Amino acid sequence: MSQLDAYYEVVLSLVQEAGAVIRDKINRPKDIMTKSCDIDLVTESDQQVEKLLIDGLSSKFADHKFIGEESSSPGEKIELTDAPTWIIDPIDGTMNFVHGLPHTCVSIGLLIDKVPEIGIVYNPILEQLFTARRGQGAFLNNSPIHVSNQKELSKALIMLEMGTSKDPEKMKIVMENLHVLTPQVHGLRALGSAALDMCMVALGGADGHFEFGIHAWDIAAGDLIVREAGGICIDPAGGPLDLMSRRVLCAATTELAQELAKSLIQYYPERD
Ligand code: 2AM
Ligand code: CA
Ligand code: CA
């Protein structure tokens, strides 16, 4: 068994445990706390799941590093090094989790030398396990998945998110992009989880996704899953994707990615 096989086996079993916590708690009363504003929520379960994953991985792999949403302080400078680093969003779609909307997931990616090697996104409510390892394809519940072959924006279904910020400038950009894109596409969808949006593109159920303001933990797993499913992940202005830039665009094809990039009103959030 290779070292990466061992990492994969351990993380997969921890992700199942994390999923069981989310499944158990989603329909129970929760302690809900706020972070940057009154729609930026966190629950005990977000913290519990992140601890479960970090404790479980660090006990097996003492030299690995972690970047996790709930263990990062707001505004903290997040540094990605060449060390094996697990990038963790314990619950992506916290707002959905709080309301009991079954579209929420654990998202975890492993980067070594800054190269994504493992990506796992698990929705334990709908039992959807998306997995990818570099060079080995992408899977939903162990069956191979592939992006659509859509090249035209006018026929595309695009996933986007409203985000959880009440910053007026950010809200204005969201509204402007809705205004600009609605007449140009087949449809726009916002389901409340950036990681699952990317998996929907990987699955071929949607053709593209973009978001401004996301963090590395929202997209580290989804990036590998989309690319291993044959899709494209780039910066929303058209250059290479930078996981730390707080910007992402993914699409089924290069043609669609470029067309979507050209149509978007760009926004450059402050970097971490
Ligand atoms: P979360 O549930 O882990 O907080 C909801 O709009 C989606 O955007 C979720 O995936 C949510 O992740 C993510 N998100 C959270 N904060 C955000 C922000 N400031 N900007 C953009 N997306 C954000
Ligand atoms: Ca959050
Ligand atoms: Ca998230």
Ligand code: CA
């Ligand atoms: Ca989260």
